[in-house]
Amino acid sequence: MDPLATDSPGDQTAMTDEAWQSVLRAVDQTYSELVAHQERLEDQNAELSAAKRLIESVMASVSDILIVIDRDGTVAEASASLRGLVGGEAGAVIGQPATGVFDTAGAELLAAALGRLRLHHAVTHFEASIPTETGAQPFDIALSPRIDARDRFAGAVLSGRPLGELRRAYAELELSHEQLKQAQSQIVRNEKLASLGRLLAGVAHELNNPISFVYASVHALEKYVGQFETYFQQVQSGAPREDLVRLRNDLKLERALGNLSTAIHGAREGAERVRDIVADLRRLSSEGSGERVAFDLAETARVGARWVERGSKTGVAVTFSGEEALRVCGVPGHVQQIVMNLVQNAIDAVDGVPDPAVRIDLDRAAGMARLTVSDNGPGIPEAQRAAVFDPFFTTKPVGKGTGLGLSISAKIADEHGGQLSLLPGPGAVFLLELPLAHEPGES
Ligand SMILES: Nc1ncnc2c1ncn2[C@@H]1O[C@H](COP(=O)(O)OP(=O)(O)O)[C@@H](O)[C@H]1O
Ligand SMILES: [Mg+2]
Structure with missing residues (x-):
């Protein structure tokens, strides 16, 4: 027998089994790898779909x-x-x-x-x-x-x-900015009107005296004219001398003659006073033109304080001390507005205080003119000291204060290269510093 022939079926069977098993193992492995691949692919696919959906929704x-x-x-x-x-x-x-x-x-x-x-x-x-x-x-x-x-x-x-x-948003922004600016200038105008009101109250008060003086004098003159007319009519109609003497006595013409010059003098004095007031006002309005000049701060302060005094019904008089004249550089009308604001505040503050006093002191230091307005009112509480220069800060009742006086004053001082500051009390002490004017001939 062919040994191979006898052995081979059994051997063949054994080999075939082994081959099959390895094939099956390979198939198994490939299959499980395929499944793993498939799972990974499905995962990636899901991730991709999610990313795609996200992108699409964005x-x-x-x-x-x-x-x-x-x-x-x-x-x-x-x-x-x-x-x-x-x-x-x-x-x-x-x-x-x-x-x-x-x-x-x-x-x-x-x-x-x-x-x-x-x-x-x-x-x-x-x-x-x-x-x-x-x-x-x-x-x-x-x-x-x-x-x-x-x-x-x-x-x-x-x-x-x-x-x-964007342009629309910008235009809206621009519009509200414009409206804000308008509101602001309206407010500043109101404050100016308030100062003007105070000034006018002073002017009215001030004009009242000389005008009634002039009026009374003119009234007297009218009376005397009537008397002299009567007398001259008699003279012209050729009345006898005794009649004329009697008439002169009856009409008290001698005294009338004396009074005549007093009345004329009174009328002239009143008219001159009115002329001075008008000149004062005219200067104030021309000085408001905004042009910078060298001017006497002391004089401007005196005029400003006088107007506020006259406008207030309290009868408080501002007393002055220090330099008699102090030349500074700036817009006199604007500086006068500062003084008027400070004096008005001081006069408001001393209302109801026993022995009210408002003082203005003038001196110079380090190239600056210094004007101090102080009063013996209650002063400014510590907690409010930082706020008084803020626009709209006021402790006054509605209609009395706008809260803009100090903020506008500080701004004007700043524009002049100076400053307005609050000094320690007692009472309220405000210091206005302005650059001294360089006089010709000075180095
Ligand atoms: N001399 C002063 N004494 C006491 N308080 C003052 C004085 N000056 C200013 N103040 C305070 O500062 C505030 C702001 O002043 P101001 O800006 O002039 O506005 P307004 O006078 O309209 O109130 C006042 O309301 C007051 O509370
Ligand atoms: Mg004020």
């Missing part, structure tokens, strides 16, 4: 326009807002050159920006318009590079904010 909901641009400059993704603008089918812009979305000028800008982006990878901004059915719409464009894992340029992301909206 693209659908951004209100600015958003375009993802490929390396070759074509549109890979576009936000729904862009598609809505260009009016095409969903996806009509996808695969088209991104420059095609914009008008000619915008396309050129985008092409240039993409070129720069390839080289420098830096974000660029420019303005470009997209033609739409309702006309070209301007956008503020930001173009950022997309960089791949190997740090190479992979395309760009373009976002555009409608400029119409």
